[in-house]
Every structure is written in C-alpha cells, then in structure tokens.
Amino acid sequence: xxxPTRPTPSVSSTDKTLAINRLMGLAVFGEMVAARxxxxxxxxxxxxxxxxxKFSHMEGxxxxxxxxxxxxxxxxxxxxxxxxxxxxxxxxxxxxYKAGDFDALTVVQGFIVESMAIATYEPFLTIADRYxxxxxxxxxxxxxxxxxxDWVTRYLRLRFFDQEEEFLALAARxxxxxxxxxxxxxxxxxxxxxxxxxxxxDCAGTMMDGYTELLERVGIEQKKAAKNVVGMxxxxxxxxxHGMKIK
Amino acid sequence: xGADQFDHDEQLLWxxxxxxxxxxxxRYERFAPSxxxxxxxxxxxxxxxxxxxxxxxxxxxxxxxxxxxxxxxSSRNETETLxxxxxxxxxLGQIIYKVMSEQSAAxxxxxxxGDAGREACTAVIALAExxxxxxxxxxxxxxxxxxxxxxxxxxxxxxxxxxxxxxxGQRFGLTFSELVGEFTAELLPACVALGMNRRKVVCHLAGAxxxx
Numbered sequence: 001x002x003x004p005t006r007p008t009p010s011v012s013s014t015d016k017t018l019a020i021n022r023l024m025g026l027a028v029f030g031e032m033v034a035a036r037x038x039x040x041x042x043x044x045x046x047x048x049x050x051x052x053x054k055f056s057h058m059e060g061x062x063x064x065x066x067x068x069x070x071x072x073x074x075x076x077x078x079x080x081x082x083x084x085x086x087x088x089x090x091x092x093x094x095x096x097y098k099a100g101d102f103d104a105l106t107v108v109q110g111f112i113v114e115s116m117a118i119a120t121y122e123p124f125l126t127i128a129d130r131y132x133x134x135x136x137x138x139x140x141x142x143x144x145x146x147x148x149x150d151w152v153t154r155y156l157r158l159r160f161f162d163q164e165e166e167f168l169a170l171a172a173r174x175x176x177x178x179x180x181x182x183x184x185x186x187x188x189x190x191x192x193x194x195x196x197x198x199x200x201x202d203c204a205g206t207m208m209d210g211y212t213e214l215l216e217r218v219g220i221e222q223k224k225a226a227k228n229v230v231g232m233x234x235x236x237x238x239x240x241x242h243g244m245k246i247k
Numbered sequence: 248x249g250a251d252q253f254d255h256d257e258q259l260l261w262x263x264x265x266x267x268x269x270x271x272x273x274r275y276e277r278f279a280p281s282x283x284x285x286x287x288x289x290x291x292x293x294x295x296x297x298x299x300x301x302x303x304x305x306x307x308x309x310x311x312x313x314x315x316x317x318x319x320x321s322s323r324n325e326t327e328t329l330x331x332x333x334x335x336x337x338x339l340g341q342i343i344y345k346v347m348s349e350q351s352a353a354x355x356x357x358x359x360x361g362d363a364g365r366e367a368c369t370a371v372i373a374l375a376e377x378x379x380x381x382x383x384x385x386x387x388x389x390x391x392x393x394x395x396x397x398x399x400x401x402x403x404x405x406x407x408x409x410x411x412x413x414x415x416g417q418r419f420g421l422t423f424s425e426l427v428g429e430f431t432a433e434l435l436p437a438c439v440a441l442g443m444n445r446r447k448v449v450c451h452l453a454g455a456x457x458x459x
Binding site for chain 1: 427436
C-alpha cells in the first residue's frame with residue numbers, strides 16, 4: 001500500500017495563534033493534571049507524602065506561571081483542546097490510583113509525562129524570548145521537572161534493584177496505554193510545534209530518546225529499552241504521517 | 248534448495264531479500280569491493296536459486312513500495328553504499344534473517360537460510376562500519392553525511408509498513424513496528440560507536456519516519 005505523504009502545511013498567523021494557544025493550553029492544564037497526580041501519589045505512600053505534596057505544589061505553580069505568561073502575551077490557553085488530550089491520561093491515572101498502584105503512577109507521571117514536558121520545554125527555550133517573560137518561567141519549570149525525574153529515577157532504581165524483569169513487566173504494562181496516550185499527544189501537537197518555530201520531529205525524537213534513557217537508568221539494557229520505546233512510537237508516527245486519527 | 252521448499256509467504260520474503268542482496272552486492276562490487284565477501288555472494292546465490300521469480304512480488308501489495316525503496320537505495324558512490332547498504336539495509340536484513348531463523352512456524356529450509364543470511368549481514372556490517380570511519384571519519388562530520396545519505400531510504404521504509412503487517416505480521420510475528428524498533432535499537436549503538444550523538448540520530452530517524 002502506498003499512501004501519499006502528508007502535504008507540508010503553510011503557516012499563517014492564524015495557524016500560529018491556534019498553535020500557541022493549543023500548546024500553551026496543554027502546558028497549563030497538563031501541569032494542573034500533573035499536580036493532581038502527585039497529590040494522588042502522596043495519598044498512596046505515606047513515606048513519600050511530604051515530598052510528593054511538594055512536587056504537586058511545584059506543578060501547580062508551573063500552571064500559574066504559564067497562565068500568567070500567556071496572559072501577558074495575549075495567548076489564550078485552549079482548554080477544550082487540552083481537556084480532550086488529557087482525558088485519557090486522567091482516566092489512566094484514576095485507574096492506577098483506584099488500584100493503589102503507586103509504581104504505575106510513578107512511571108506514568110514521573111517518566112512518560114515528564115519526558116514529554118522536558119522534550120518540549122527544552123527546545124521551547126530557544127524561541128521563548130518571543131513571548132515576554134516566558135523564557136524565565138519555562139526554564140525554572142524545566143529545571144524542576146528534571147528534579148522530579150531524578151527523584152523518580154532514584155526511587156525506581158531502589159524499588160527494582162536487581163529485579164529487572166519485574167520492572168520490565170511494570171513498564172510494559174504501563175507503557176502500552178501511557179505511550180499511546182502521551183506519545184499520541186506528542187504526535188498530535190507536532191504540527192503546532194512546527195508552526196511556532198520548533199521541530200515536532202525533534203521533540204518526538206527527544207521524547208523517545210529521553211524516555212529510553214530513563215528506562216536505561218533504572219537498569220533496562222540499552223537495546224531492550226530502545227526497541228521497546230521505538231516499537232511503541234512507530235504506530236503513532238505512522239498514523240501522524242498518513243493523517244490518520246491518532247487517538 | 249528450491250522454491251518448492253518454501254510456501255508462498257516464505258517465497259515472497261526471500262524474493263524481497265534476494266532483491267536487496269543483489270542490489271547490495273552490485274553496489275559493493277562497484278563502490279566498496281571489500282564488502283563483497285564470499286558469504287554475501289553465497290547467500291545471494293542461494294536466494295537466487297532457491298526463491299521464486301519476481302511474479303510473487305509483482306502480485307503483492309508490497310511491490311510498489313518495495314520498488315520505491317530499491318530506487319531510494321540505489322547508492323551512487325562509496326559513502327552512500329557504506330551508509331545505505333552497509334549501515335542500514337544490512338542491519339534490516341540481519342534482523343529479518345534472525346527472526347526467520349528463530350521461526351518455529353517456518354520451514355527448516357527457511358530457518359537454515361535465516362542463519363546463513365544473518366551471519367553474512369553481521370560480517371558485512373562490521374566491515375562497513377570500519378570502512379565508513381576510514382572514508383568519512385567519525386562524529387559530527389559523519390552524522391551530516393549519514394543524515395543526507397539515509398534520509399531517502401528511511402523515508403521509503405514507511406511505505407512497507409501496512410503490507411508487512413498484513414502479510415508477515417500474523418504468520419511470522421514480524422510487525423513493522425517491532426521491526427523498526429529492533430532496527431533502531433541495533434542502529435543506535437553502532438552510530439554512537441561511530442561518534443554520532445545518539446539523540447541527534449533518534450531525532451533524525453523520527454523526522455524521516457514522520458515524512459519530514
């Protein structure tokens with residue numbers, strides 16, 4: 001089957017406005033979902049509750065900073081778009097929480113969601129100066145997201161020390177839905193990232209590599225990690241390329 | 248080894264590999280003679296004798312996207328040959344041969360061919376990587392050459408996706424996503440060993456597969 005390659009869209013100022021509204025919508029409301037997820041996690045593990053509540057507060061602050069930066073720049077964060085993208089994630093988080101599955105929540109939030117945030121915030125810094133005050137808040141948020149990921153990585157390394165197979169089973173169980181959801185969102189915003197002067201492909205590649213790296217840091221062998229992550233992204237990339245419904 | 252030893256799906260798969268091997272051998276003879284090793288000649292000869300003709304390929308939905316891939320893979324000089332054939336398509340072949348050599352659902356002839364093919368690919372890949380670092384160098388310089396030479400072939404791989412899933416997915420468990428996952432997992436350490444930045448390579452692959 002030889003499907004036509006997607007035409008390269010022309011970028012009008014309307015497209016750019018739509019793109020930044022949607023991207024900022026995802027950033028603002030995504031941070032709010034992250035804050036809620038860390039709060040739920042804090043309710044499952046008393047030992048880590050103070051730290052996870054702190055993480056939750058930090059994510060909430062990111063949402064406030066991004067909302068303020070949007071307001072200063074005449075950007076209207078697109079809630080409807082964000083809600084649509086985040087609904088599936090919220091369902092997964094709720095399911096894991098109901099099952100009392102702290103480790104699954106840790107992988108979804110700490111690895112998959114944070115990987116996407118880092119993969120988009122980092123390159124956004126290269127164009128953030130176009131939006132007054134955006135560089136400073138995105139840089140601060142990026143550093144804090146990295147801090148969260150570092151903690152999550154340490155937690156998972158200790159939790160699954162010498163239990164690579166168990167961690168692989170957890171990752172496989174969580175990844176199928178998690179990557180489908182968050183990776184799917186990444187593919188859906190690829191054109192918006194292009195429209196505002198970033199590269200959707202670079203962000204997707206950075207997310208894939210970043211997530212692979214995290215799996216490696218917990219102890220998954222490099223080839224196994226790369227095969228797993230790329231294998232899950234490929235159907236999403238294929239759908240993106242052929243203009244098919246991603247999720 | 249004759250075509251009657253293989254069923255229809257196996258014949259199709261071996262025909263595809265024969266066409267890739269024949270193209271590779273032709274390019275090696277023209278541009279990179281040290282890669283035209285005996286094992287590669289042997290496997291190409293066995294595939295030529297043992298497989299069917301192009302009829303099964305022409306009747307397949309794979310025909311058009313595969314023709315496009317072959318066009319894109321027609322390297323024009325030593326560097327392109329080392330990258331397109333040596334670094335990329337040999338690796339893809341190596342994975343397919345490995346999958347087939349481990350297939351309990353496949354015939355004994357197919358499994359044996361898979362073993363031989365994998366060994367030939369492994370030997371050529373090592374030679375190609377060594378030669379590439381001598382001819383082009385390593386690191387950023389190589390990355391720039393690698394992206395330019397590989398883009399067209401990677402882009403055309405996508406066209407095979409649906410057909411691979413339909414024809415080989417159920418039968419051999421050879422889904423396109425898994426194939427590309429394995430291909431990437433094998434390619435990345437090789438690129439890193441050649442001094443390329445892993446993240447840049449992943450971003451390049453993502454862009455090529457996304458059609459950008």
